[in-house]
Amino acid sequence: MTKETDVTATAEQITIAPEDRQRADLYNFLGLLLAGPPSEMLLEQCADLGGDDGPLGTAINALAKIAKLSKPAQVEREFNKLFIGLGRGELLPYASYYLTGFLNEKPLASLRRDMAARGMRRAPNVYEPEDNIASLMELMGAMVVGRFGSPAPLDDQKVFFNRHITPWAGHFYSDLEAAKNSVFYAAVGAVGRVFMEIESEGFRMSAG
Numbered sequence: 001m002t003k004e005t006d007v008t009a010t011a012e013q014i015t016i017a018p019e020d021r022q023r024a025d026l027y028n029f030l031g032l033l034l035a036g037p038p039s040e041m042l043l044e045q046c047a048d049l050g051g052d053d054g055p056l057g058t059a060i061n062a063l064a065k066i067a068k069l070s071k072p073a074q075v076e077r078e079f080n081k082l083f084i085g086l087g088r089g090e091l092l093p094y095a096s097y098y099l100t101g102f103l104n105e106k107p108l109a110s111l112r113r114d115m116a117a118r119g120m121r122r123a124p125n126v127y128e129p130e131d132n133i134a135s136l137m138e139l140m141g142a143m144v145v146g147r148f149g150s151p152a153p154l155d156d157q158k159v160f161f162n163r164h165i166t167p168w169a170g171h172f173y174s175d176l177e178a179a180k181n182s183v184f185y186a187a188v189g190a191v192g193r194v195f196m197e198i199e200s201e202g203f204r205m206s207a208g
Contacts, residue, residue, distance in 0.1 A: 016145050026195055027141030033188050034093065035134035037076035043067050056194045063187040070184050081181040090179050091172070095131035098168035107131055111164050115139070118156075119148050133172055136165055137192075158203040170196045 016024070032042060046067035051057025083089040092098075096105040108131040115121060115130065120139060122130050130136075143152035143160065152160070173196060176182055176189030 016151065020144050020151070023199070024141040024144040026191075027137045027144065030188070030192050030195070031134045031138035031141065033185075034132075034137065037079040038072065040072045043070055043072060043075065056191070056198060059187070059190040059194045063191055066184050066187045075184045078181055078184055082176070082179055082185055090181050091175055093133040093172055094129060095136070095164060095168050096129070098172060104129060107164070107167075111136075114160060114163065118143070118152070118160075131164070133169060136169070140165065154203075154206055158206060161199060161203055165196070166200060170200075 032038070033046075038046070044067075047064050049060050049064040049067075051060035081089060082091055083093060092103070094103055095107040095111065096103050099105070099107050108129050111131050120142070122135075128135065140157070140161065142148060143157055145151060170193055173189045173193035177186050177193060179185070179189075182189065
């Protein structure tokens with residue numbers, strides 16, 4: 001079971017292409033970092049990351065560098081200022097808010113319909129609306145590797161991504177990079193923004 005959603009792994013072993021496994025891992029990693037303040041172990045994992053000289057690798061290297069300099073308590077304070085705050089945080093990481101200016105609006109209802117059609121549902125102990133960025137990253141990662149039964153075909157991934165992530169996630173990640181309280185999370189925002197650009201281009205070039 002994941003933090004944001006209730007998913008059940010299948011008993012059969014499913015062969016996943018290495019590039020799809022890497023995509024899913026990055027979606028899940030972003031989901032973890034955005035679902036709550038990172039533990040010391042997760043910060044250490046961030047610090048151990050390494051990338052190439054491309055845009056995503058450069059963003060990952062920057063995240064690793066800031067993670068090496070960060071302490072869990074410090075990043076927890078940053079997370080709280082960004083996403084919780086007194087009454088509300090600096091950012092509201094929900095599709096409904098970004099697309100309509102209000103929480104719990106049509107984008108959330110649309111997401112719930114598409115989740116139900118794919119056999120996905122929120123875990124009973126999770127009270128965050130499903131259209132938060134952490135949940136959506138986790139849902140995409142789960143679809144890629146088939147944690148709901150079998151891997152979602154690329155066309156289905158594309159439909160879900162274009163409907164629920166493309167309209168706002170890049171904007172959110174850019175806001176996270178530029179947020180007044182962002183230090184560690186500015187680097188997370190950069191990784192997310194570049195990854196969304198890569199995924200968007202990949203889906204654009206795919207058939208269907």
